[in-house]
Amino acid sequence: MxxxxxxxxxxxxxxxxxxxxxxxxxxxxxxxxxxxxxxxxxxxxxxxxxxxxxxxxxxxxxxxxxxxxxxxxxxxxxxxxxxxxxxxxxxxxxxxxxxxxxNPAPDVERPEITRRIIVCNQKGGVGKTAITAGLGEALAEDANTLHPVRVAKALTKALRASDTQADEAELKDNPLDIENLPGPGQNVLLVDFDPQCHLTNQLGATPLPMNGDSLTNHMAGDPKGDLRDLIVSVDDEAFGGRLHLLPACNDAFLLDVRLSAVRAREAALERALAPLEADYDVIIVDCPPSLGLSMDAAAYYGRRRESEKPGQSGALIVVQAEDSSADAYELLTTQIDDLRGDLQVDIDYLGIVVNLYDSRRGYIATSSLQGWVDIKDPRVVGLIGDLKEQKEAVRVKQPLLSYAPKSQQAVGMRALAREVM
The missing domain is CATH 1.10.1220 (Arc Repressor Mutant)
Known part of the structure; x- marks a missing residue:
């Protein structure tokens, strides 16, 4: 009828x-x-x-x-x-x-040059690991399945609301701001570059033993085998074998000391990971809270390569809406800018992610968020709330996007993935 x-x-x-x-x-x-x-x-x-x-x-x-x-x-x-x-x-x-x-399903778009995303901030506790994992999970989701995604207008609404010291209800997603979209279907490698092994532990993997092979050994020019043999799959049907992890080892605490004796040490991470790039669309590096030689190597790895478009690879900076993050941000960007000048390379800023945000913390949170928004370049590309689902996923050692795929944090991670794609 x-x-x-x-x-x-x-x-x-x-x-x-x-x-x-x-x-x-x-x-x-x-x-x-x-x-x-x-x-x-x-x-x-x-x-x-x-x-x-x-x-x-x-x-x-x-x-x-x-x-x-x-x-x-x-x-x-x-x-x-x-x-x-x-x-x-x-x-x-x-x-x-x-x-x-x-109208068959379109092919998944693959980058001509493997994208390299360096998730960084020398301040610990801002949630770099959670953002690394969530971003990688969102990029690897199935292209033939619909997933709830927060659209750009929802992020804009939240950022504007911060200017009026909105309560938490104003920042919650309106159902009209959610779209069901296909996953990007990317092949993703997560690299745990932090000797504390947080990313490895959060995803339920086992840190590499001190007496075995590791990324540190390969960067220091002392490999004990093929780095590819150390990679593990994040086995979850939501990612269909597209999401992998290179676990960390505690020996990375000694990385800066070992790199001091390596020639062209800024390129050490690139030399180690280059053989893996053909297998992946995106490599995301979870950096340690450090401004040492290891951070130089990570920033150099994320530089813009010849024939690579601006904004394809670079540094994604994770902060919180509080004053100490602003101080750490200044130190990090100074280091990256110095590296740019010293080595004459282009290192793009992919954006700022304000993590663990809760406007109920009052003026410090809302005014700090406005301060990040006011920077403009790099712009804020993600706003992730301080909610229980992420903590629960860490406790049970499961990926957030499979543990709580419809949670506000998961929806925000997918929005972040599309902002940096």
Missing amino acids: SSPATSNDREKVVSKLPGWLRQNLKVRAAQHGIEIQAAVEQGIRDWCNLASATDTVDTAGADSFSTFLPPGQWEEFRQIATDRRISLIQGLAQSIQLWLDV
């Missing part, structure tokens, strides 16, 4: 569709960036223009499905379905399946 709709001069039509076909339609329409009603309209038009019906579609378990179509299209469709002696439900299913066949 159909009833007139007042918007856009279209009419609402109601029929039935099996759940699996409805889900395929939702995902494919999102992958192509079009509205479901536009896909259905095109599918019906193409089906009506065929000389005969297509293959029968299994419509068992079909339930109610509604959409909006141009005036008259449904009546034309009904007549053609009658002429072909098939039900409206079968005709609609064939039309949608035809659209799916004509």
Whole structure:
């Protein structure tokens, strides 16, 4: 049946569709960036223009499905379905399946040069590890599945709200600010570059033994095997084998001392990781809270390479909305700027992530957030709340985006991933 709709001069039509076909339609329409009603309209038009019906579609378990179509299209469709002696439900299913066949899932976009994201801040406790893990998880999510993502306007709303010392309710996501989007489907390597092994432990992996091989050994020019053999998969169906981890070892506490005897030590991390790059779209490095030689090596690894576009690789700085983060930020950016000048390289800032934010902490939090927003370059690309789900995920040693995939923090991590893509 159909009833007139007042918007856009279209009419609402109601029929039935099996759940699996409805889900395929939702995902494919999102992958192509079009509205479901536009896909259905095109599918019906193409089906009506065929000389005969297509293959029968299994419509068992079909339930109610509604959409909006141009005036008259449904009546034309009904007549053609009658002429072909098939039900409206079968005709609609064939039309949608035809659209799916004509519009296959697009290929996942792969970068020409492996992107290198350096997550850093020499201040400890700001949540660099949580951001590293969450960003990597969001980038690795399935491209054929829809995931809730906070859209840009929600972040803008939150940042503006900080200027008026909004309470926490003002900063919570409005359902209208959430979109269900396909995952990026990237192949991601997380590198635990911190001797404290927080990233390794949080993801349920085991730190590398002191008497074995490690990233430190490879950077110091004393490898004991193939670095690829140390990599472990973050086994969760949400990531489909696309997310991997290079665990840390406590021997990284001695890295700066060992690097002091290495020639061209700024390039030590790049020399170690370069053989792995062909296997990954993105490599994300969780840096230690340090301004030593290891940070120089990390920043140099994130530099813009020849033929690489600005903003593809670089430093992602994690801060909190409090004064000590501002002091640490100044020290870090000074180090990076000095490295730029000394080595004549371009090191891009990918943005600032304000982590563990809670406006209920009052003026210090809201005014500090406004201070980060006012910087403009680098701009704030993420605002992640201080909520319980992240802490729970760490406690049970599970990825946040599989432990609490619909939580505000997970939704924010996906938004961050799209801001830096």
